[in-house]
Amino acid sequence: MPPVINKEECIGCGVCAEICPCDVLHMTGEDVPQITYPEECWHCNACVLDCAVQAIKLRVPLPAMMLYLEARE
Amino acid sequence: MIGINNIPVECDVLVVGGGIGGLMAAISAADQGAKVVIAEKSNTKRSGSGSTGNDHFQCYIPEVHGEDMEPILREMNECLTGGYLDQDLTALFLKESFDRVKDWNKWGIDMRPHGTWEFNGHAMPGRPRIFLKYAGANQKSVLTNEALKRGVTIFNKLPIAEVITNTSGEVIGAIGVSIESEKPELKIFRANNVILTTGTTNRLYSPKTGGMMFNLGFCPSCAGNGRAAAYRAGAKLINLDIPNTHAGPKFFNRCGKATWIGVLKDYEGKPIGPFVTKPSKELGDITADIWHGVFGIKNKAGEPVYMDCSETSEEDIQYMLWGLTQEGDTSLLNYMDDEGIDVRKHMVEFSTYEPFLIGRGIEINDKAATNVPGLFAAGDEVGNFRADIAGAATFGWIAGKSAAERAQDIKTFEPAEKSSIVEEKKQFYSELLSREAGTANPSWKEVNIALQQIMTDYAGVEVRSEHLFKAGLKYLKDLKGKAISTMYCQNSHELMRCLEVLDLIQLGELIMLTAQDRKETRGKHNRVDYPFTNPLNNNRFITVQEVEGTAEIKWRDRH
Incomplete structure (x- = not known):
């Protein structure tokens, strides 16, 4: 479930935990933020956009997978 | 027992929710010289439905649209945000909207990213276009900075749970629940003017993606707190009966x-x-x-x-x-x-998508004031006007100005922290926190899912009827009883969610009660027992207000 944090890249600044609109991430004394409530992510991308070192990506869960077809000629 | 911060925060204007409406209200009130505090559930830099941006802003720009505002007013009524707008508020919005556009442009939100005032999208062939295309990806950080520049105090991670009124029914403050650390703490505000800007109400209906109730278009943290708190403080809610879907x-x-x-x-x-x-x-x-x-x-x-x-x-x-x-x-x-x-x-x-509340909520007048003295509202939670982000910007601004003007006349504070509601809520929140977690009791999530099932089946957009509403109301009452007596939380985050879900149940009841009174089919209010649309009800709105503990429902004409 989103977000996914690259622990090698993360500098532990805590910005993502500060700004998450749904209070999904928390700094709990670890070096990297904990994704405490993954099910409460609304895929807004705020953490991805605000991460200074691009250490966060979203993994969009399969139930939210986009459904598409080849466009018709 | 839940902790309480013993030093109440005093301010002229308390803004509840730091989204677009809240930030604009705060900026405008501060410009009038008021001491302003924003209490925001998450962080104003990224909170609410405008969190990561927006690219279209309804407005009337005379140099583009011409001097006659009437065609634009008509377009407002016929576009996707139209239908349930008081016309005086709509005209006021149109008159002031360009000033807000210019403010934003000046502050660094590019409202003219391609060099001209460019109106595109949400438009019909041959008709005036009323949505200004703009570059809003930075809007929340820009508006946060503008608020801070004016000396506004921002408390992030501080959802407001209740508005406090005195025995005369006037606003004297509010109760906040800090979620900054794992252990929640109550924070009491002394404020004679409170502006509610808590956005849309989501998480009322079953999500399209099974079990994923946060997979939404609008911000799922917006859970109707402002509407529910306003109702409990005696404010009128309006137009809850007509469902809205995106x-x-x-x-x-x-x-x-x-x-x-x-x-x-x-x-x-x-x-x-x-x-x-x-x-x-x-x-x-x-x-x-x-x-x-x-x-x-x-x-x-x-x-x-x-x-x-x-x-x-x-x-x-x-x-x-x-x-x-x-x-x-x-x-x-x-x-x-x-x-x-x-x-x-x-x-x-x-x-x-699933139904939610936008442009259905608190009734305001042309000062963005509710019927409760000292209580104002703006943005997506207003029920008799809607223009989404532009509405939040414009009426947020109006609310801030009105509240600051009222603050000039009332300079003394009442001891809101001594109101009985504070002790009552302290006891209740402590009880929620003290209940056994795990399998013995329901979590907030369990209650939320149960609510969504009832709302979807008994107040949905497919089939509505008198019997469904009556049955649904009985089921919601049962659910509310169980939630109040057994729901648990283990920390500040879960306490916030528990309070949200109780507010959602209350709004669910008000939706059913008002929709029950609309004995006709209109839009997505699909009454199978009254399949016709009654022209006598055109432009007639339903309001609901708590009077001596009961929900008083009234009809009024659009004005």
């Missing part, structure tokens, strides 16, 4: 339907609406704005519906991708990149 990519719920530049088509690639066959940035397909039931009706006829951008010019595709970025849909763009979904050759299925 639409967009199926299952990956996002706003920005009109940012897509394409044509809605069936499986074979045949356009389903009458408006466009060759899309352009000026005119994308407005079919879903006009024909709210299109996806459901087509699906029931065995037809999936697709957004097809394959005939859009490359220049307009670039414009659309830029628009989606400004709209805040970067998660969607990243996902499409990763998955190799290319709008130039793939058509994406669209569908309707």
Whole structure:
């Protein structure tokens, strides 16, 4: 479930935990933020956009997978 | 026992929720010299439905639209945000909207990113276009900075749970529940003027993606706290009876339907609406704005519906991708990149999302004041006006000015912290925190899911009837009783969610009560026991207000 944090890249600044609109991430004394409530992510991308070192990506869960077809000629 | 911060915060104007409406209210009140505090559930830099951006702003610009405002007023009533607008508020909005555009442009939100005032999208062929295309990806950080520059104090991670009134029914403060650390703490405000700007109300109905109640277009943390607190403080709510639904990519719920530049088509690639066959940035397909039931009706006829951008010019595709970025849909763009979904050759299925409250909520007047002295509201939680982000900007501004003016007359504070409601809530929150967690008691999530099931089946958009409402109200009462007596939470975050879900149940009841009184079919209020639309009810709104402990329902004409 989103977000996914690259622990090698993360500098532990805590910005993502500060700004998450749904209070999904928390700094709990670890070096990297904990994704405490993954099910409460609304895929807004705020953490991805605000991460200074691009250490966060979203993994969009399969139930939210986009459904598409080849466009018709 | 839950902790309480013993030093109440005093301010002239307390703004509840730091979204677009709240930040604009705070900026405007501070400009009038008021001491302003924003209490925000998350962080004003990224909170609410405008979190990551927006690219269209309804407004009237005389140099573009001409000196006659009437055609624009008509367009306001007929566009997707129209239908339930008091006309005096709409005219006021239009008159002031360009000033807000100029403010934003001055502060660094680019309202003219392509050099001219450019109006595109959500438009019908041959009609005036009223949505200004702008670059809003930075809007929350810009507005936060403007508020801070003016000396506004911002408390992040501080949801407000209750508005406190005195024995005369006037606002004297509010109760906040800090979620800054794992252990919650009550924070009491002494404020004679409170502006509610808590946004849309989501999480009332079962989500389209099973079990994923936060996979929404609008911000799922917006859970109707302002509306519910306003109702408990004696304010009138309005237009809760008419359901509202949004639409967009199926299952990956996002706003920005009109940012897509394409044509809605069936499986074979045949356009389903009458408006466009060759899309352009000026005119994308407005079919879903006009024909709210299109996806459901087509699906029931065995037809999936697709957004097809394959005939859009490359220049307009670039414009659309830029628009989606400004709209805040970067998660969607990243996902499409990763998955190799290319709008130039793939058509994406669209569908309707679950009902939610936007432009249904607190009744305000032309000062953005409610019927409760000292209580104001603006933005998505207003019930008799709606213009989404532009409405939040414009009425937020008006609310801030009105509240600051009122603050000049009342300079003494009442000891809000001594009100009985504070002790009562302290006891109740402590009880929620003290209950056994785990399997013995229901979590907030369990209660929320149960609520969504009842709302979907008994106050949904497919079938509504007297018997369904009566049964639904009984079930909600049962659920509320169980939630109050058994729901648990283990920390500040869960306490916030518990309080949200209780507010949602209360709003669910008010939706059913008011909808029960509308004995006709209108829009998505589909009364199978009253299948006709009664012209005598055109432009008649239903209000609900708590009077001596009961919900008093009244009808009034649109004004």
